[in-house]
Amino acid sequence: MTVTGPKGFRAAGVAAGIKASGALDLALVVNDGPLDVAAGVFTRNVIKAAPVLWSQEVLKQQKLKAVVLNSGGANAATGPGGFQDTHATAEKVAEVLGAGAIEVAVCSTGLIGERLPMPAVLSGVDSAVKALDAGPEAALNAATGVMTTDTKPKQAFARHESGWSVGGFAKGAGMLAPNLATMLSVLTTDAVADKETLDRALRAATHVTFDRLDVDGGTSTNDTVLVLASGASGVEPTEAELTELLTKVSHDLVLQLRADSEGATKDVDVTVKGAASEADAIVVARTIAEDNLVKTALFGSDPNWGRIAMALGRAPARIDPETVSIAINGVTLFAGGTTAEDRSAADLSGRAIEVVVDLGVGSDEATIYTTDLSHAYVEENSAYSS
Amino acid sequence: MTVTGPKGFRAAGVAAGIKASGALDLALVVNDGPLDVAAGVFTRNVIKAAPVLWSQEVLKQQKLKAVVLNSGGANAATGPGGFQDTHATAEKVAEVLGAGAIEVAVCSTGLIGERLPMPAVLSGVDSAVKALDAGPEAALNAATGVMTTDTKPKQAFARHESGWSVGGFAKGAGMLAPNLATMLSVLTTDAVADKETLDRALRAATHVTFDRLDVDGGTSTNDTVLVLASGASGVEPTEAELTELLTKVSHDLVLQLRADSEGATKDVDVTVKGAASEADAIVVARTIAEDNLVKTALFGSDPNWGRIAMALGRAPARIDPETVSIAINGVTLFAGGTTAEDRSAADLSGRAIEVVVDLGVGSDEATIYTTDLSHAYVEENSAYSS
Structure with missing residues (x-):
């Protein structure tokens, strides 16, 4: 039903x-x-x-x-x-x-x-x-x-x-x-x-x-x-x-x-909060979610927050490097313009991954639902003509 | 020297x-x-x-x-x-x-x-x-x-x-x-x-x-x-x-x-001409060049122009579906809103691939230099922490 x-x-x-x-x-x-x-x-x-x-x-x-x-x-x-x-x-x-x-x-x-x-x-x-x-x-x-x-x-x-x-x-x-x-x-x-x-x-x-x-x-x-x-x-x-x-x-x-999306091995929620507007939160979350270097790192269960910093820094939104924080699965890895907890503290071995970016410049937020980028994605999309 | x-x-x-x-x-x-x-x-x-x-x-x-x-x-x-x-x-x-x-x-x-x-x-x-x-x-x-x-x-x-x-x-x-x-x-x-x-x-x-x-x-x-x-x-x-x-x-x-870029098996020139402005030509070429479905098709040597049409259609530029044409390696596959030559006529087996999109609405053009998206890219970027 x-x-x-x-x-x-x-x-x-x-x-x-x-x-x-x-x-x-x-x-x-x-x-x-x-x-x-x-x-x-x-x-x-x-x-x-x-x-x-x-x-x-x-x-x-x-x-x-x-x-x-x-x-x-x-x-x-x-x-x-x-x-x-x-x-x-x-x-x-x-x-x-x-x-x-x-x-x-x-x-x-x-x-x-x-x-x-x-x-x-x-x-x-x-x-x-x-x-x-x-x-x-x-x-x-x-x-x-x-x-x-x-x-x-x-x-x-x-x-x-x-x-x-x-x-x-x-x-x-x-x-x-x-x-x-x-x-x-x-x-x-x-x-x-x-x-x-x-x-x-x-x-x-x-x-x-x-x-x-x-x-x-x-x-x-x-x-x-x-x-x-x-x-x-x-x-x-x-x-x-x-x-x-x-x-x-x-x-x-x-x-x-x-x-069930092609080749996904991770279910990734990218949440951006503290944004100056909902549009800013969406575009930053989307830029992170679409970044192939972020996606391949997540496929490798690698808490490589530097790639998340790189991705968000190129999003067309109000961003102040000094107020941004990045957390993966509850562990804050970047804050105040520099490294916070050691990346080894973030465990990405499971299928569910939660990336939370706080821009620290407002009160709006949005979540984009995405996946990693895996070998299976490349295989399926290079072999299947659609 | x-x-x-x-x-x-x-x-x-x-x-x-x-x-x-x-x-x-x-x-x-x-x-x-x-x-x-x-x-x-x-x-x-x-x-x-x-x-x-x-x-x-x-x-x-x-x-x-x-x-x-x-x-x-x-x-x-x-x-x-x-x-x-x-x-x-x-x-x-x-x-x-x-x-x-x-x-x-x-x-x-x-x-x-x-x-x-x-x-x-x-x-x-x-x-x-x-x-x-x-x-x-x-x-x-x-x-x-x-x-x-x-x-x-x-x-x-x-x-x-x-x-x-x-x-x-x-x-x-x-x-x-x-x-x-x-x-x-x-x-x-x-x-x-x-x-x-x-x-x-x-x-x-x-x-x-x-x-x-x-x-x-x-x-x-x-x-x-x-x-x-x-x-x-x-x-x-x-x-x-x-x-x-x-x-x-x-x-x-x-x-x-x-x-020499990570995992590349194809050297792809994406040229957009007939654009209303150089900025339009660049953004359309870039949208095609960054599209993972286009990139994986090229990795598979697949002249899947439908994915190129999909990608260009989401670019923020002046686009009229009726005037767009898409050619791969010299073979026009889409024109006048519908299929042109059969896709099998385009040979993508070599390393060099030339995608030419004519928007048919102006006289500006630009070329973006890109690659395919391969297994090796995923491998290198999921395993190498950088």
């Missing part, structure tokens, strides 16, 4: 034959109402995949009935033909469900620059509609159908005490990056909400979750997070309650994405 | 015992005049090593007589004690040469956050002064004494037809980055030049050479490029001539730095 955990949703995941391997590669999520409200956030990459351009138009309308997702191809950089393929996919779903094409969002993930095998996609839609179900197996199949180099499906669910809930799945393994980690995620809720409230709640939730996951600095052409509200619980939460539960489920999914 | 190629210079490189290995670790370059003019450019990292802070003060004066450099320790993030160590090193050199301490620049490279073994440094200065010589062996020893993970010394030399020349050496293997690749370089010339002209010529030369080398996005705490002019040729070139020869020698050194 995840994406179909909230009342009013059915899902399916099928093997449409888009992937040569015969693995599940097409997913469908349908909102049975009574409401058909939705919100979405999309990649900020200038080069947007056809399904992103399409789904952005869908979200400008008032209604969203269904989302169809495929792995096995990103349908990005595919020109007008690729956009027609996305449109045809939405039309096919709409036709089978008895809705309008403009009420169907489309998400794609996989190799950039290749056209999709449309006969397989369209017949896959037929199979998916037949397989639609509100049970946990159908939800799991949907979460599995969007996987690329993910090794396991990512699902999450949370229930509010007043009788409504939020569920969802996500995929993403590389190209996880600034401004929406490269990924697709569909969230559902049976709360009653209007479009504007849902949109604000989603943006607030992604701002501190999906936007803070940064594995390799990449920003995909296809990043999409959608939330669909069915209203089937009959309960209308406050905007704060809605934001809180969406944040909780999104945070859960983000930690799963990080744990 | 390199750093001592131009008339009026002597150099030395000795094993001072800073490195436990007993390798050469201290270098000295002395300007015997008649002029003692110099210019320098330094890291833009906010966290600056003690020798950078010191040498910046030296460059504010009119005279520079000598540069002392050490490997085996960066003397960065070492507080007031570290600054005193740098000052004591300059004083020692000044005392032995009969100059003022403020006429002696200091450069250090190695692990951040450790104090230098000062008895070794100071006795090393004595040895270096005794070993000073204008011959090629002394120049080679100086170039070798600054090496850290470099596998070979980098030297360059060029002579102008009117009878003056530029020579120099450089070191740098990782942390090669924006705004001065992390490195140290000492250039010499026997041209006659005033300080202001020399400074402008150096800045123009580094702007298109050292500033354009970007192996891993890191910006060191210690980056320094110095040029010393002896005037011993008696020839005063125009500023354009001086800039041209400094650029030629700097470019030669940059290509050597790239070829």
Whole structure:
């Protein structure tokens, strides 16, 4: 019970034959109402995949009935033909469900620059509609159908005490990056909400979750997070309650994405506090999180704080070398412009690593969720064409 | 004949015992005049090593007589004690040469956050002064004494037809980055030049050479490029001539730095043209050059232009997806918003790879010199504490 955990949703995941391997590669999520409200956030990459351009138009309308997702191809950089393929996919779903094409969002993930095998996609839609179900197996199949180099499906669910809930799945393994980690995620809720409230709640939730996951600095052409509200619980939460539960489920999914990201051997939280602004805290944390010398040191379980100092010192933020402190796993290694405790005091042998930088110039803070840079990352990304 | 190629210079490189290995670790370059003019450019990292802070003060004066450099320790993030160590090193050199301490620049490279073994440094200065010589062996020893993970010394030399020349050496293997690749370089010339002209010529030369080398996005705490002019040729070139020869020698050194950078198996030129401004061309080229998914694809000899499209689309520059084209090794793979030639047409099996992106919105261009991201990079940087 995840994406179909909230009342009013059915899902399916099928093997449409888009992937040569015969693995599940097409997913469908349908909102049975009574409401058909939705919100979405999309990649900020200038080069947007056809399904992103399409789904952005869908979200400008008032209604969203269904989302169809495929792995096995990103349908990005595919020109007008690729956009027609996305449109045809939405039309096919709409036709089978008895809705309008403009009420169907489309998400794609996989190799950039290749056209999709449309006969397989369209017949896959037929199979998916037949397989639609509100049970946990159908939800799991949907979460599995969007996987690329993910090794396991990512699902999450949370229930509010007043009788409504939020569920969802996500995929993403590389190209996880600034401004929406490269990924697709569909969230559902049976709360009653209007479009504007849902949109604000989603943006607030992604701002501190999906936007803070940064594995390799990449920003995909296809990043999409959608939330669909069915209203089937009959309960209308406050905007704060809605934001809180969406944040909780999104945070859960983000930690799963990080744990399964390509080649990761460390789960690294980079927290920057004492910043002059939240933007400063984010950019400093991101600069540290994306630095390959920091990431390789962490892979080697090496508390080489000098590389963290080097990285933060090149971030475009208000930084005073004399007030900065750097702690790793609770041990302060740099403070007052010089060495503090000996680096040998910091134990980085475990998988979880916490880097805390206090800039000492303000009171804002932010955490970026990242990983190390391992041999497996290089292997996977030099051998796998995606 | 390199750093001592131009008339009026002597150099030395000795094993001072800073490195436990007993390798050469201290270098000295002395300007015997008649002029003692110099210019320098330094890291833009906010966290600056003690020798950078010191040498910046030296460059504010009119005279520079000598540069002392050490490997085996960066003397960065070492507080007031570290600054005193740098000052004591300059004083020692000044005392032995009969100059003022403020006429002696200091450069250090190695692990951040450790104090230098000062008895070794100071006795090393004595040895270096005794070993000073204008011959090629002394120049080679100086170039070798600054090496850290470099596998070979980098030297360059060029002579102008009117009878003056530029020579120099450089070191740098990782942390090669924006705004001065992390490195140290000492250039010499026997041209006659005033300080202001020399400074402008150096800045123009580094702007298109050292500033354009970007192996891993890191910006060191210690980056320094110095040029010393002896005037011993008696020839005063125009500023354009001086800039041209400094650029030629700097470019030669940059290509050597790239070829020897940590774990590199590919020499990659990323050229962005058709940009709305030079700044746009630089930021787009740099974003591509620093992208780990691009770098790992190049390591795998994979012409995965989709990752280049992804990377450029997230660069903060004026970009129109419809006018962008991407070519690798002369084969256009993306144009007009969609696939052009098949990716199999691009052969990336050799060491040299040329990525050319035409943004199609202007007439400015820039080239960033970078590498791939290999297993060896991860190995070296997770195992070597620097």
